[in-house]
Amino acid sequence: MGTQARTPSRQARQAREARAARQARAEALRRTRRRHRNLGVAGGVVIVALLAAIAFVLVDAAGGDDAPAPPAAQSTAAPAGATATGAIVTGTGPVTVTIYLDYLCPYCGRFERANSGDLERLVAAGTVRLELHPLAFLDRASQGTRYSTRTANAVATVADRSPAKVLAFSAALFEQQPAEGGPGLTDQRIAAIATGAGVPADVAASFTERRFERWVATSTDWAFQHGGVTGTPTVLVNGKVFEGDLYTAGPLAAAVAATA
Amino acid sequence: MTALERARRLRHSNGWIYGTMLVSAVLSLIASFVLSVDAVRLAADPAADLTCNINAVLSCGTVGRSWQAQLFGFPNAFFGLIAEPVVITVAVASLGGVRFPRWFMLAAQVVYTLGVGFAYWLFYQSSYVIGALCPWCLLVTVSTTLVFATLTHVNLRDGHLPLPRRAGPALRAAIDADLDAVAVTIWLLVLALLVVVKYGSALVA
Numbered sequence: 001m002g003t004q005a006r007t008p009s010r011q012a013r014q015a016r017e018a019r020a021a022r023q024a025r026a027e028a029l030r031r032t033r034r035r036h037r038n039l040g041v042a043g044g045v046v047i048v049a050l051l052a053a054i055a056f057v058l059v060d061a062a063g064g065d066d067a068p069a070p071p072a073a074q075s076t077a078a079p080a081g082a083t084a085t086g087a088i089v090t091g092t093g094p095v096t097v098t099i100y101l102d103y104l105c106p107y108c109g110r111f112e113r114a115n116s117g118d119l120e121r122l123v124a125a126g127t128v129r130l131e132l133h134p135l136a137f138l139d140r141a142s143q144g145t146r147y148s149t150r151t152a153n154a155v156a157t158v159a160d161r162s163p164a165k166v167l168a169f170s171a172a173l174f175e176q177q178p179a180e181g182g183p184g185l186t187d188q189r190i191a192a193i194a195t196g197a198g199v200p201a202d203v204a205a206s207f208t209e210r211r212f213e214r215w216v217a218t219s220t221d222w223a224f225q226h227g228g229v230t231g232t233p234t235v236l237v238n239g240k241v242f243e244g245d246l247y248t249a250g251p252l253a254a255a256v257a258a259t260a
Numbered sequence: 261m262t263a264l265e266r267a268r269r270l271r272h273s274n275g276w277i278y279g280t281m282l283v284s285a286v287l288s289l290i291a292s293f294v295l296s297v298d299a300v301r302l303a304a305d306p307a308a309d310l311t312c313n314i315n316a317v318l319s320c321g322t323v324g325r326s327w328q329a330q331l332f333g334f335p336n337a338f339f340g341l342i343a344e345p346v347v348i349t350v351a352v353a354s355l356g357g358v359r360f361p362r363w364f365m366l367a368a369q370v371v372y373t374l375g376v377g378f379a380y381w382l383f384y385q386s387s388y389v390i391g392a393l394c395p396w397c398l399l400v401t402v403s404t405t406l407v408f409a410t411l412t413h414v415n416l417r418d419g420h421l422p423l424p425r426r427a428g429p430a431l432r433a434a435i436d437a438d439l440d441a442v443a444v445t446i447w448l449l450v451l452a453l454l455v456v457v458k459y460g461s462a463l464v465a
Contacts, residue, residue: 036437043442050449057456105312138312143458180312231313 061144076214079160085227086219087131088159090166091123095260097252098131098236100229103151103173104138104180111233111246112174118253120167127260132170135220135232138180147184149213152220154190154204156212161203165194172197268438272417274354277410282351284406285344291399292340299335328385336382340400343375347407354414365411365420372411379404383451387458398455402448409444416440 082088087098097119101108122128134152142148151173159166172193178184185193187208194204223229235242237255244251270276329336350360350368360368383401386394415421416431423431434440 032433033437036434036439039434039439040437040442043439043446046446047442047449050446050453054449054453054456057453061456102312107312 076218077211078215079156079212081159081163082156082215083131085133086215086222087133088156088163088166090130090132090163091126091128093123093125093127093129093260095122095127095256096129096131096236096238097122097256098133098239100133100135100223100227100232100234102135102138102148102232103155103177104141104148104184105232106177106180107247108233109174109177111235112171114247114249115252116167116171116174118249120171122253122256123167128256130167132166133219133223133227133229134170134216135223135229136216137220137224137232141180142178142184143182145184147178149216150184150187150207151190152216153210153213154194154207156215157207157209158194158199158203160212161206162199165197165199168197169194169199271438271441272435274414277414278351278354281407281410281414282348282355284403284410285347285351288340288400288403288407289344289348291396291403292337292344294396295337295400296335296341299329299337303335326385328382336378337400339375339378343371347372347411362420365415365418366422369411369415369421372408376404376408387454401451405444405447405451409440409447413440 078086079088099111101112119128119130123130132155134155136146136148136152138148139146155166155170155173158169173190176185176189176193191204191207194207195201233246235246235252237252238259242252242255244255246252346368354360379401382397386397413435416428416435419428419432421428
């Protein structure tokens with residue numbers, strides 16, 4: 001009797017427990033689903049925010065390039081003494097050495113550090129007439145600060161107003177060359193390098209007038225479209241491309257000596 | 261069955277997962293091959309292309325000449341030539357119905373996780389230390405991420421990973437809710453954002 005009386009209640013309890021367990025499982029599942037849905041929505045918001053950020057950065061970057069250049073940059077004036085092909089000339093020697101370079105180009109830096117001493121000596125000795133083509137095609141590798149254009153303009157400005165200091169300034173720029181892909185150096189830093197190389201302070205202060213930027217752009221286009229230049233550094237001795245080792249001191253000076 | 265359900269079912273099917281793995285691994289292999297050829301050419305003639313070429317897309321080739329490009333004494337791209345054909349084989353065999361044993365998939369997961377870590381170390385080095393963007397390297401980064409994502413997806417789905425007792429079912433439920441797709445999308449978009457923040461001006465100029 002006692003067991004019979006307990007049985008229905010035990011069954012009922014088991015049924016209740018089973019139902020409760022089922023409900024608990026269902027509740028847990030609902031909670032998980034809700035959590036997943038919320039996470040999915042949050043993820044969607046993050047995705048939209050990221051897309052917006054990417055679009056914003058790209059539009060911002062594109063807009064930066066469209067900013068109008070200041071009026072001074074519209075001047076197409078060439079620095080005094082420049083050739084029609086866009087070269088800055090130093091020296092009057094019988095051997096013409098032509099160098100196409102970009103102040104951001106790491107290999108131009110290596111070339112310059114290996115050879116600038118020899119070249120300065122040969123120019124001073126009256127052996128070499130040095131034609132320097134400062135190009136600006138690596139602007140895109142200085143995070144939008146147009147380091148190549150700014151330095152080429154600075155060198156052109158020195159050629160225009162303080163030509164005796166061009167080689168010293170050019171060598172100093174390469175000695176403190178910033179890394180490709182970084183922001184380059186500030187205008188103030190470039191001016192400081194110039195004065196450190198003996199350029200008068202008023203000339204260095206006038207770099208920011210950007211007087212020769214148009215000339216630099218035109219010269220760069222000319223070099224690649226008509227000058228047969230495909231990269232930098234490109235070095236010519238009396239109009240013939242120098243094929244020797246550009247990155248150790250000696251071979252270029254020897255080639256000049258052989259030509260003279 | 262709604263279109264959404266069909267899309268979900270497709271996304272969790274072997275065809276889609278291993279297909280994505282196959283395509284990503286092939287892209288990775290192509291990029292590794294190009295980078296290896298460049299590295300060999302550079303090694304054969306150190307003077308080759310020691311210039312800033314007007315046509316070079318984003319750099320002067322400085323990435324290829326860095327010490328990071330040869331961390332183990334040979335070009336990193338060789339790893340891609342070794343590893344990606346294995347991934348391609350696994351993907352093709354799985355598409356053909358082969359099921360690999362648990363230890364095999366587990367080993368693949370461990371090795372590929374190391375590979376992803378390496379790929380991201382290289383991404384960091386080239387972007388923030390060397391400061392030059394290398395498009396082929398970026399393709400390796402993206403496709404390696406996709407292979408990793410698909411391999412992890414399949415290994416979680418099939419319970420191949422030794423996880424704490426509760427984590428396995430929880431992660432499987434999250435995958436069922438497609439949270440993995442959300443996570444991978446966010447991951448790739450963060451990568452894209454890092455690239456455009458660093459190189460936006462160079463890319464659109």
